Amino acid sequence: MTGLTGAPGTTDAPPKHSRLPRLRGLTWLVWRQHRTAYWTVLAASAGCLAWIVYQRTALTDFLTGHGWPARSVDDLGTELQPYTSDFQPVSMALGLIPVLLGVFIGAPLFAGDLENGTAKLVTAQSVSRTRWLAVKLGVTGLVIVVASVALSVAFGWWWSPVRGTATVLDWTSGSAFDTTGPVPVALSLLTFVGGAAIGVALRRTLASMVVTFAFAVAVQLVWSHFRLSLGDPVVLTTERGVTAEDSFPVLPGGAYQLDQSYLTGDGDLLGWSTCVQAADEQAHAACLRAADVVGWSVEYLPISQMGGMQWLGAGIVLALTAGLTVFLFVWGRKRLV
Incomplete structure (x- = not known):
């Protein structure tokens, strides 16, 4: 008779290991330190995505019932307005996301650690300054990319049935151009990294947030001024x-x-x-x-030309982001403690 444990002929089953990835070490520490901000960004994005899916379904149901896509959307006139009136306020809200990410996520990322002494404590351990900077930037940047990509794709998907209708959204305006494609991702990363660099330079959370707000607004103004110059008339x-x-x-x-x-x-x-x-x-x-x-x-x-203009502009913005990242590492390795 075979025993339950330790009896002759018994082969103990190997322990089952979870296949789900688990955060460890410094990555876990960074996530735990900023988990409230991360979950807030992800939860707000998920709620916005669900609402956009609902609105897109209502829009396509209405258009399909009136013969779309065989029938032009322009022929619907004022009948379309109840289903498109939310585009403008939603796009304006999405346009504020890069500013909010820079001020509330980027600026305190390192400034808070420098102000309360956490950076000195961490770097006193076996963690190098470069690794501390890279992991904090990488984990936070990944959360921002996931959220901004999802919102960009969702809003573009919602807008696509009426994309050519200027009375809904003018594609050259920030309401459409800056909230679809790669542009919102690039702008979010620029303001986030810019805020992080400002935080390292100023070493004070509140001052960094104020300066980052001015930086993010300046980015938006300069971008809107040069947006149309990206095209080939x-x-x-x-x-x-x-x-x-x-x-x-x-x-x-x-x-x-x-x-x-x-x-x-x-x-x-x-x-x-x-x-x-x-x-x-x-x-x-x-x-x-x-x-x-x-x-x-x-x-x-x-x-x-909209897609090409967006990718060209996003490439320029990402190049500026890369330059700020280099500055952050060079300056941060000296100023982290």
């Missing part, structure tokens, strides 16, 4: 005159007009205000003939 010209009803060129759907000018027979461009002071229509037409105006020249950005 397309020029469309006509030679059907400028006074007839069908003389103005028809732009592709979703195109964003940058500029318009009069085109002369010699190929020169005149401002659209040329001859605007003419007394009447006949005088205006005579003025245009005297200036040899033959048609329009319109400069625009097609919506097809």
